[in-house]
Amino acid sequence: MDSFLKINIPGGILEQIHSHCERSYPEEGAGLMLGKEEDDRRAVAYLFILENAREDAARHNRYLITAADMLAGEKEAKRLGLSILGIFHSHPDHPNQPSEFDREYALPWYSYLITSVQGGQVVDSKCWRLRDNRAGFVPEEIILTD
Amino acid sequence: MPTLKIPTPLRPYTSGESTITLPGETVAEVLEALVERHPELKRHLLGDNGQLRPYVNLFLKEENVNQLQGLETPLTEGDTLLIIPSIAGGKEHRRDHAP
Numbered sequence: 001m002d003s004f005l006k007i008n009i010p011g012g013i014l015e016q017i018h019s020h021c022e023r024s025y026p027e028e029g030a031g032l033m034l035g036k037e038e039d040d041r042r043a044v045a046y047l048f049i050l051e052n053a054r055e056d057a058a059r060h061n062r063y064l065i066t067a068a069d070m071l072a073g074e075k076e077a078k079r080l081g082l083s084i085l086g087i088f089h090s091h092p093d094h095p096n097q098p099s100e101f102d103r104e105y106a107l108p109w110y111s112y113l114i115t116s117v118q119g120g121q122v123v124d125s126k127c128w129r130l131r132d133n134r135a136g137f138v139p140e141e142i143i144l145t146d
Numbered sequence: 147m148p149t150l151k152i153p154t155p156l157r158p159y160t161s162g163e164s165t166i167t168l169p170g171e172t173v174a175e176v177l178e179a180l181v182e183r184h185p186e187l188k189r190h191l192l193g194d195n196g197q198l199r200p201y202v203n204l205f206l207k208e209e210n211v212n213q214l215q216g217l218e219t220p221l222t223e224g225d226t227l228l229i230i231p232s233i234a235g236g237k238e239h240r241r242d243h244a245p
Contacts, residue, residue, distance in 0.1 A: 109155035
């Protein structure tokens with residue numbers, strides 16, 4: 001896996017992600033990014049926003065998307081002719097760098113978009129993919145599209 | 147032989163195969179056959195202790211095998227086992243150390 005990874009995200013969809021992350025503050029917000037990958041070109045086309053399934057006390061620093069959520073996301077993606085390309089989640093009052101916990105629980109191939117929310121306002125989002133050897137993440141450039 | 151359905155993020159490690167038929171009479175035996183055939187999958191499915199990673203869920207007839215007999219759940223000819231990931235993450239530990 002190389003550093004030239006890119007993901008196309010329509011500006012309107014990134015705005016939806018940011019709005020959801022701000023609404024979820026001070027808890028973590030999360031959801032699935034659906035889209036298509038063709039010839040290594042990855043493009044998000046639809047969001048599947050989910051409730052954070054973590055228990056109340058942990059939602060400030062953890063998110064959980066259950067297997068049932070993933071099944072529902074897969075069905076929605078299939079209905080739309082898309083695939084689950086990745087997951088977005090927020091880091092309230094924390095940078096948008098993947099944590100050790102993110103790494104430990106990450107799957108390969110998926111794009112992990114992390115949004116930093118400081119004091120209830122989105123600062124920025126960055127996208128990452130897990131290295132094949134699970135040793136860390138590779139940045140994936142976000143290309144904003146119409 | 148039972149059949150195993152592979153989710154999209156793990157297909158790069160199965161040469162793109164989404165469905166694999168493998169020998170085995172229990173979930174554990176089928177998993178063992180899977181990682182023997184595709185060794186690069188092992189690090190993503192199993193932790194250092196040899197147990198399933200916490201985000202790896204196996205479903206048989208729409209039931210999580212954890213609700214059945216876990217890795218010892220028996221499988222029969224024609225059974226289909228689904229690998230369904232759950233996704234977890236979050237910022238660095240501050241007040242708790244539980245996942």
